[in-house]
Amino acid sequence: MRWLLLKDLRILRRSPLMVALLVIYPIVIAVLIGFALSRGPDKPKVAFYSGLSVSASTIELGGHNLNLADEEGALFRDIDVVPVDSRAAVIEKVRDGEVLAGIVIPEDLASNLQSTLESGKLQVFYNTEDPAKQAYVENTIEAQVKAANAALTTRIAQEALDLLNLIGDGGVYHFLGQDFNVLGLKRAESILTDTRATLPAGSEKREQLGEVIDFTELARDNLSFSDEVLNVVGEPIKVSARSLDGGRTSLDDFAVALAASVSLMFITLQLAAGMLASEKEENAFPRLVRGLVSHTGLLAEKAGLAAVCSTAVCLLMLIGLGLFVDLEWSRFALWVVALAGGALAFAALGLAIGTLTREVRAASLLAFMLSLPLAFLALVPSGAVAPALYDVIRAVSAVFPFKPTLDALDAALNDAGGLGGAMLHLAALVLVFGALSRLALRRFAA
């Protein structure tokens, strides 16, 4: 088997174009998929006009100043802002297609907000040239406005709470540059209690004063609950997130695992299927299995060659990626284990393809045609399709090596857990596809 392995390596060395394509193509595809997954669309261009003057952009809420201009940064984080100097200029840019949308902050936004009687209104204009980007702009602006609304609601609720505390405890209130002393229910109750003590027992005034004192006490007790109530008003729904299934891998880290899985799949499938089919195409198979090499030995040689080559290429790819992406080098041994497990499973599948097709070109074509759907199926998220269809997709993904390889690499690279389960899954697939290949090899010479 050693001589057969050396022969195959020599043939590969003499096919530099094929080897270059085999290595470069999957890496390019993997990088493109990685970019597509980890990067959103480019920041859309949005024209912006603010009608707020410098002085009008600051509003006073309950004695505290809020600069609306400061809030613009958060609003435009995901947008490429094109500032213009009038509302008409915003509309013109949107109409001309220079921008996808325009935002106008009206002159009365600050006064409306400060009055707390009327909502502040933003005007948004859209260009429908690119539906995907339009949807992105709409969603982005809507999300940012909701975030700004939530922030303002919390601030206003806090101001209300301060006012209620002032009513309860008393203190100084600042308004329009002037200070006012507020007595507060606590001090009022104290004064009233002192006053009641000076009145004769059983007098009508004393009884009436007692009712007022009871009221102030009741009012203070209930005001003490107001902070909880106003906090709920400020943030009615709080999010408590907990992951029930899968790891906590970030999209960027997942993209690295995905890129490695795609490369591993392409290289291994093409090599295993192509090298086995070439034995038939060169008409060498009958001569080899005439006592020179066993059927199982031949399969093992092809699988080993494909797995070792693809593992080495993908390991180099990961090392290269590691120069640009933050990878956990301490887990290097696990990378090798996951890559080798995935490569062996893909090699077994490649052998099955090679024995079925018995021709190099057909084997390469089938391996190529099978690869992309397998990758896409494994990436379909739950909830994206009907539950029954999702079950079918999961079942299909489970009988091919891409999904378990992705899981194993995610676990190995990103500490996402479940490496053992994924490796067992891959081992089972090696056995199944290996057995299928061995059976199909019976008719290989025909």
Add this chain to the structure above:
Amino acid sequence: METLTTTLAARDLVKRYGERLALRGVSLSAGRGELVAVIGPNGAGKTTLLSILAGIQRPDEGMISVEPERIGWVPQQASLYGKLTVEENLMLFARLERTPDPKATVERMLELTDLRNRSGDQVGTLSGGNRQRVNIAIGLLARPEVLLLDEPSTGLDPRQRERLWEFILRLAGEGTTVVYATHHIPEADRYADQLIVLADGERVFDGSPRELEQATGTTGLDFEQAFVEYLRQRGH
């Protein structure tokens, strides 16, 4: 008929492909250095017979006297790696055959095939004739007692065919028993000591080329015409 000098003997070989009988109890025997031609129409069972003798396929019935390891087999299509050189192909198979001294064996084969000056050329760049010589050389690496050749001259021009037969005759002269299947009837007439005619999987003649001519009972026919007449007389 088997004798004390018989090198290869096969008896009552039967091969079925589903319902179809590819070989119907075919027997043959060949002595040391004998040249045996297997001829017959398309689908007669020539390749099936040779592949069973070579151990590529198992017969459903019958027996063969020689182990496949002692038989050299040269398939119709060259069984070579086009990206490897002549020498590398020979060396690979010499190692796989576990010959005691692969290097010396390859040297011997390069001498025998007259391909020493092409030993560094990739097989894919060789002419059909040279490729066939390498193909035969690989069949001879393990010094087999019997060499099976399936349509050895197919695709070769007359000059290449001539050189190929010179080579085969030299092997037979050195004691190798050669069994070859051919469509090229004059090659059977010219080179064979023994002729086996197959038709529909059945052996319909076993004898010398002259005996086949006599068996037709006609005169004035060349050998190819005599062969066709023989088959016609027996309803094939």
